[in-house]
Amino acid sequence: MTSAKFNATASRGGIRRRDLLSLMAGAVTWTTSLHAQKLTMPVIGYLCAESPEPFASRLKAFHEGLREAGFVEGRNVAIEYQWAEGQYTRLPALAANLVARNVDIIVAPGGAPVALAAKAAATNTNNAIVFEMGGDPVQLGVVDSLSRPGGNITGVSSLSVDVSPKRLELMHELLASAAKLTVVANPTSPTANSQLQKLRSAAETLGVRLQVVNASTEKEFEPIFSAVAEEGGGLVFTSDPYLAFRSRQLAELAMKYRVPAITQSRDFPMAGGLMSYGGDFAQSHRRAGMYVGRILKGEKPSDLPVQLVTRLEFIINMRAAKLVGREFSPSFVSGADEVIE
Amino acid sequence: MIVRERFRGLFPKYLFVLFMAVAIPLAINGVVEAWFGYRDQRERLDQLLGVQATSAAAEIHDFIFGITNQLGWLVQVPWSDEPDERRRTEALRLFRQAPAIVSLALIDNRGLERLYVSRIGLNRIESRTDRSADPAVVGARSARVWFSDVSYHRGSEPHLTVAVVGNRPSVGAVVAEVNLKLIWDVISAIKVGKSGFAFVLDRPGRLIAHPDISLVLRGAEEATSKPFRIIRDAIGPAGAGFATSRDAQGREIAAGAAPVAGLDWTVIVEQPLSEAYAPIYAALWRTAALLAAGTIFAALLAYTLAHRMTEPIRVLEEGTEKIGAGAFGHRISIETGDEFQRLANSFNKMAAELALAQQHQERIAKLKRFLAPQVADLVDRAGDDSVLDGRRAEVVVIFCDLRGFTAFSAALAPEEVMSVLSEYYEALGRAITQFAATLISFSGDGLMVLVNAPVPVEEPALRAVDLAVEMQKSVQGLIASWRSRGHQVGFGIGLASGVATVGRIGYADRFDYTAIGSVVNLAARLCASAADREILVDAEVAERVRGKRSLERLGDRQIKGFDEAIPVFGISLTTP
Numbered sequence: 073m074t075s076a077k078f079n080a081t082a083s084r085g086g087i088r089r090r091d092l093l094s095l096m097a098g099a100v101t102w103t104t105s106l107h108a109q110k111l112t113m114p115v116i117g118y119l120c121a122e123s124p125e126p127f128a129s130r131l132k133a134f135h136e137g138l139r140e141a142g143f144v145e146g147r148n149v150a151i152e153y154q155w156a157e158g159q160y161t162r163l164p165a166l167a168a169n170l171v172a173r174n175v176d177i178i179v180a181p182g183g184a185p186v187a188l189a190a191k192a193a194a195t196n197t198n199n200a201i202v203f204e205m206g207g208d209p210v211q212l213g214v215v216d217s218l219s220r221p222g223g224n225i226t227g228v229s230s231l232s233v234d235v236s237p238k239r240l241e242l243m244h245e246l247l248a249s250a251a252k253l254t255v256v257a258n259p260t261s262p263t264a265n266s267q268l269q270k271l272r273s274a275a276e277t278l279g280v281r282l283q284v285v286n287a288s289t290e291k292e293f294e295p296i297f298s299a300v301a302e303e304g305g306g307l308v309f310t311s312d313p314y315l316a317f318r319s320r321q322l323a324e325l326a327m328k329y330r331v332p333a334i335t336q337s338r339d340f341p342m343a344g345g346l347m348s349y350g351g352d353f354a355q356s357h358r359r360a361g362m363y364v365g366r367i368l369k370g371e372k373p374s375d376l377p378v379q380l381v382t383r384l385e386f387i388i389n390m391r392a393a394k395l396v397g398r399e400f401s402p403s404f405v406s407g408a409d410e411v412i413e
Numbered sequence: 414m415i416v417r418e419r420f421r422g423l424f425p426k427y428l429f430v431l432f433m434a435v436a437i438p439l440a441i442n443g444v445v446e447a448w449f450g451y452r453d454q455r456e457r458l459d460q461l462l463g464v465q466a467t468s469a470a471a472e473i474h475d476f477i478f479g480i481t482n483q484l485g486w487l488v489q490v491p492w493s494d495e496p497d498e499r500r501r502t503e504a505l506r507l508f509r510q511a512p513a514i515v516s517l518a519l520i521d522n523r524g525l526e527r528l529y530v531s532r533i534g535l536n537r538i539e540s541r542t543d544r545s546a547d548p549a550v551v552g553a554r555s556a557r558v559w560f561s562d563v564s565y566h567r568g569s570e571p572h573l574t575v576a577v578v579g580n581r582p583s584v585g586a587v588v589a590e591v592n593l594k595l596i597w598d599v600i601s602a603i604k605v606g607k608s609g610f611a612f613v614l615d616r617p618g619r620l621i622a623h624p625d626i627s628l629v630l631r632g633a634e635e636a637t638s639k640p641f642r643i644i645r646d647a648i649g650p651a652g653a654g655f656a657t658s659r660d661a662q663g664r665e666i667a668a669g670a671a672p673v674a675g676l677d678w679t680v681i682v683e684q685p686l687s688e689a690y691a692p693i694y695a696a697l698w699r700t701a702a703l704l705a706a707g708t709i710f711a712a713l714l715a716y717t718l719a720h721r722m723t724e725p726i727r728v729l730e731e732g733t734e735k736i737g738a739g740a741f742g743h744r745i746s747i748e749t750g751d752e753f754q755r756l757a758n759s760f761n762k763m764a765a766e767l768a769l770a771q772q773h774q775e776r777i778a779k780l781k782r783f784l785a786p787q788v789a790d791l792v793d794r795a796g797d798d799s800v801l802d803g804r805r806a807e808v809v810v811i812f813c814d815l816r817g818f819t820a821f822s823a824a825l826a827p828e829e830v831m832s833v834l835s836e837y838y839e840a841l842g843r844a845i846t847q848f849a850a851t852l853i854s855f856s857g858d859g860l861m862v863l864v865n866a867p868v869p870v871e872e873p874a875l876r877a878v879d880l881a882v883e884m885q886k887s888v889q890g891l892i893a894s895w896r897s898r899g900h901q902v903g904f905g906i907g908l909a910s911g912v913a914t915v916g917r918i919g920y921a922d923r924f925d926y927t928a929i930g931s932v933v934n935l936a937a938r939l940c941a942s943a944a945d946r947e948i949l950v951d952a953e954v955a956e957r958v959r960g961k962r963s964l965e966r967l968g969d970r971q972i973k974g975f976d977e978a979i980p981v982f983g984i985s986l987t988t989p
Contacts, residue, residue: 210567218569219631234533241535274535377569377630382595383512384532403498407505 113150114368117170117178117199121156121163121186126317126339130181130204133357140358141365149368160185160260160314167193177202177367180227181360183313184262187214191225200373201225204360206232206311206336206351207263209378218378226373228359230351230381232311232336236267237274239334239349242386243306244278246332246347246398250305252281256296258312259286267310288314293321297329307333311350319343332396341389341412346396352383385409423726427719435711443704447697454693462605462655462669462682462689469603469611470671470680473622476513476599477676480591481558481577483511487587488579492521496539497528504530513596515572517589520544522582549576549588560676563593563615565633570594571621594629596622609666609684616677618642644668645679657686725753732760741768779924786846791868800867801926803916808866809877809908809954810933811850812940813841813884814859816903821895833895834858840887848880853927859940863928866915874910874957878984881906881948882962885986889946903945909936910953938972939981948984955982 120127135145143149152175154166167189170178180190180203187203191214194201201224209215209229216222243253255271257264268284275282283305285296300307307326309315315322319339326333327344334340336350359379367373389412393400405411487503504517508530516531524545529537544550552559553576561574571593578586596613600622603611613622620632620641631637640661647658648670655669665686670679687694725747732745741764747757773793780789780801792800815821815837822830841860845852849870851863864880865873888904895902913930939949955964963985969978 218567219634231533237535238533277535376627379626379630380570382592401498403502403505406502407508409509 113148114176115173116149116151116364116368117173117175118151118153119156119163119167119170119178119180119186119190120154121158121160121182121313122317123155123157124153126320127182130353130357133354134179134181134204134361134364137358137361137363138365139361141362141369143365143368158314158317163189164193171197171199175199177364179360179364180204181357182317183207184209184212184214185260185313187225187227188212188262194224198224200367201227202360202363202367202373203227204230204356206230206313206316208233208266211266212262215378218380220374221376221378222374224373226363226376226378228356228363228379228381230353230356231384232316232350233263233267235336235349235351235384236308236310237270238384239336240271240274240280240282240308241278242347242349242404243308243332243334244280246400246404247306250280252283252303252305253308254283254285254296254300254303254305255308255310256285256287256315257310258288258314260288261310261312261314264310264312271308271310290318290321293318293325297325297331300331301329307331309333309335311336316350319345327392327395330396332393332398338385338387338410341387341392344392345389346392346398347386347388347408349386350384351381352385355383356381387412424719424723427722428715431715431718432711435714436708439707439711440704443700443707447700450696450700451693454690454696457692458667458689459654459669462667462684463671465603465605465609465611465682466669466671466680469600469682470673472599472603473596473613473673473678473680474675476596477560477573477575477591477673480511480513480589481575483507484514484517484575484577484587484589485579487517487519488577488584491581491583492527492585500528501530501536501538504528508532513591513593515590515592517587518544519585519587520547520550521585524550527585544588547588549574550586552576553578553586553588554582558675562617563619563621565619566592568633569630571619571629571632593621594626597624597626597629600624603682605682606684606688608688609682611680611682612641613673614638614641614645614679614681618645621678641681644683645670645681648681721749725749725757729753729757729760732757736760736764736767741765741771801917803914805912806866806869806915807873807911808913808915808928808932809864809873809910810913810928810936811862811864811877811881811884811906811908812859812936813862813881813888813904813906814857814940815888816905816945817901818858821900821902824900836891837888840891841884844880844883844887847883848876850877850880851926854925861933861937863915863926866913866928867926872957874954875961877908877910878948878950878954878958878962881908882984882986885946885948889986892945905940905943905945906948907936907939907941907943908948908950908954909933909939910951910957911935934974935972935979938974942970942972942981946986948986950982950984952980952982955980958984 138144138149145151152170152173154169156162156166163186167178171193177200178190178194180186180201182204184205184207187205187209190201190203203209203214203225204227207229209227210217215225240253240255255268257268272282287293287296296307316335316337319335319337320343322333322335323340323343323345326346332346334347334349335345336348338348340348363376366376386408387410388400388404388408390400391412487500487507500519504519508514516529516534518526519528521527524543526537526540526542526544529540549559549561557578559576563571563573566572573591573593574588575591576586576588600611600613601624605611610624612620615621618638618641620629620638623629628637644658644660644666647656648668649656655667657665657667660666660683666683667686667689668681668683670681672679728745728747732743735743743764744761745757747754777789777793780792825833837858838855845862851866853861853863862880864870864877870876885904885906892902892904909932911930911932913928913932915926915928917924918927919925935951939951943949958964965983965985967981967983970981971978
């Protein structure tokens with residue numbers, strides 16, 4: 073990290089020099105010093121499992137956090153993006169790419185698979201990693217503990233994975249009469265098993281039967297919705313980035329088949345889905361950006377405890393409720409952070 | 414030179430004294446001002462940090478008690494045995510309003526849990542678990558509001574359990590779990606000075622709130638909290654004023670503390686010492702700069718004053734030396750308008766007087782060459798030497814010389830000649846002075862004396878005859894001893910009276926008083942024709958002293974330069 077610190081300091085010096093020189097000598101000096109400055113700018117390697125379009129809101133939050141820590145892309149920091157375009161199997165190769173390019177810090181946002189791929193690629197190197205995920209990084213073995221992450225990695229966890237049973241509870245409450253609820257899990261997700269375990273014990277507490285279906289590709293979505301539409305009941309999506317970033321498709325299917333469903337992401341009710349309950353991704357990505365800034369300024373990742381997001385969002389869509397022929401009780405409406413009418 | 418040496422130290426002495434006279438009060442004033450300024454600034458800092466700590470503590474208090482107040486709304490209505498959907502709605506609404514509440518449980522009047530809602534865990538409705546022995550419930554029943562110790566969720570996030578009971582037992586109690594991480598919004602908004610901040614410690618001294626959330630998330634660790642506890646211990650009991658300490662990075666800080674009312678927490682505000690003391694340092698620098706400027710000013714002032722005081726003395730010293738060396742024309746120029754100028758003026762006056770006195774002396778000396786001293790004095794006292802101006806006057810001219818002196822002098826060594834001559838002139842001089850006659854000139858062994866000019870005397874002829882007799886007598890005494898050595902030396906005198914032109918002749922400083930006229934020639938001729946021991950006078954002189962001195966008619970004598978023989982008289986030496 074000393075090199076990153078050096079680079080950050082050097083680039084700040086470069087700005088002052090640039091300002092001074094451009095004042096004195098005009099545009100020619102400005103362009104040459106800009107060139108020189110680019111060489112000394114620290115580089116962030118941004119590893120992402122998705123494509124830029126669904127990730128735009130997260131990236132915006134990340135940039136906000138960076139700016140809060142004093143870094144602006146193109147001015148005093150450069151960002152190297154690696155997009156897996158939804159193909160999670162490409163992540164290890166992309167992570168290895170970033171390691172090979174010797175970036176100053178790797179950012180692994182948007183879920184445990186990304187963090188794990190980055191961590192695996194950076195083993196035996198001194199690359200710093202900042203993750204953003206929904207799962208429990210301790211349980212996943214990404215960090216040693218929340219307060220002392222250990223190694224060269226730290227980050228932010230939203231509580232999305234932890235609150236899967238809460239989604240089951242909400243769905244159960246809405247569909248009190250339904251004896252069976254369908255849970256959608258992504259078998260490739262590192263957190264799938266622990267979530268299912270928690271969901272099963274919650275179902276037991278709630279007294280509801282669970283049907284677990286798997287979906288790891290978009291093709292598998294539609295049969296699930298059509299089945300639930302026929303059998304009745306509701307869909308509860310486990311926390312998983314692949315599913316979360318396909319909120320629009322899921323919402324379209326939910327509207328098409330008039331199926332009550334709940335996911336982790338606010339994108340789902342925004343796109344016409346019924347409801348969502350999960351961590352505030354704007355907060356988690358912003359905090360990840362701030363951590364990246366602090367590390368670029370010279371702090372050690374091991375000194376930065378893993379942050380848990382403090383805000384859990386419950387969003388309901390009244391139009392979707394009408395569409396599926398249900399009505400939210402007053403406690404739903406008063407408990408919702410956002411109601412889409 | 415001794416005088417100069419003694420005065421050499423005067424300038425540095427004055428310089429030192431004057432410098433000290435200005436610099437010492439300045440320095441004392443500066444030091445006193447700096448000391449009081451320092452004390453005032455410290456007091457101000459004390460007040461500032463005290464106020465900041467108190468207001469920060471009030472904000473923390475408001476945060477916690479805002480939550481307890483909201484919890485209070487859940488314990489307003491008495492419980493019945495029926496499930497109460499409305500309470501759940503209210504609890505969920507409270508979740509939205511108070512993001513710090515993680516979970517809450519409503520306990521009825523019998524101590525049974527009727528509702529539990531959580532943001533993360535599953536809700537429990539009408540579980541009716543007996544929680545009457547729960548320390549939160551017990552604590553709240555005795556004090557209405559109860560707070561647990563701070564616990565760190567998963568060793569990281571600080572949590573606090575709050576329990577509140579209603580105003581009567583039938584409304585039951587509410588127990589809520591509060592995530593203290595959310596105090597960050599409050600604590601990070603508190604700014605102390607430019608870069609100071611506030612943090613919160615619980616009773617055992619663990620970090621609960623700090624603008625750097627990463628420290629709070631490790632607050633349970635001894636290593637994290639210890640530096641903050643050291644600051645708290647340095648301050649001592651909250652409200653005891655500010656203290657200086659070091660933060661975790663070893664930087665010096667100033668910190669003040671205030672307790673959070675109702676909780677056993679301490680809010681501490683800290684500010685880098687350099688920033689807190691910046692006004693003190695600025696004041697000290699200002700004082701130092703003023704002192705330096707004052708010292709330079711004092712030095713300049715002292716130099717100028719010392720110079721002004723010693724410079725006239727130096728000018729005086731130089732001037733008096735010059736005047737002492739005889740340059741009476743020198744004038745000491747001091748325009749200070751004070752005693753020095755007066756002194757210089759006196760010196761100048763003295764020099765002028767000295768010059769006058771010298772001129773007087775010189776004139777006297779000149780006059781004395783041909784006037785009798787008393788006459789010279791008289792002329793000088795009159796301050797007017799017009800008496801020496803040329804005029805015609807009735808004078809008696811006396812000539813005398815030695816006979817056979819040339820041969821006599823040739824036989825003698827020069828020293829002897831001079832000694833003889835000086836004896837001779839001394840004898841003549843005494844007589845001339847005695848009779849207040851005017852010595853006109855002498856050459857070799859002869860001399861010319863004038864009576865009645867330039868100062869008229871009573872009976873000039875008689876006086877001239879008496880003078881001649883005296884001269885003859887004195888010289889004869891001398892001649893006797895010369896003759897005993899075998900030399901034929903004689904002495905004769907001729908006197909004539911008449912009108913002559915008298916006055917000063919000469920050039921520059923070489924002036925003589927002289928008389929011109931036939932009477933001078935006559936006297937000279939009479940002298941030339943006088944034999945040893947003889948005093949020859951003309952008819953006019955004889956006429957004037959007839960009957961007063963014994964005269965002897967010597968008949969008419971042919972005198973060179975006179976066409977006719979003129980009557981000549983001799984004066985007897987023995988008479989009267």
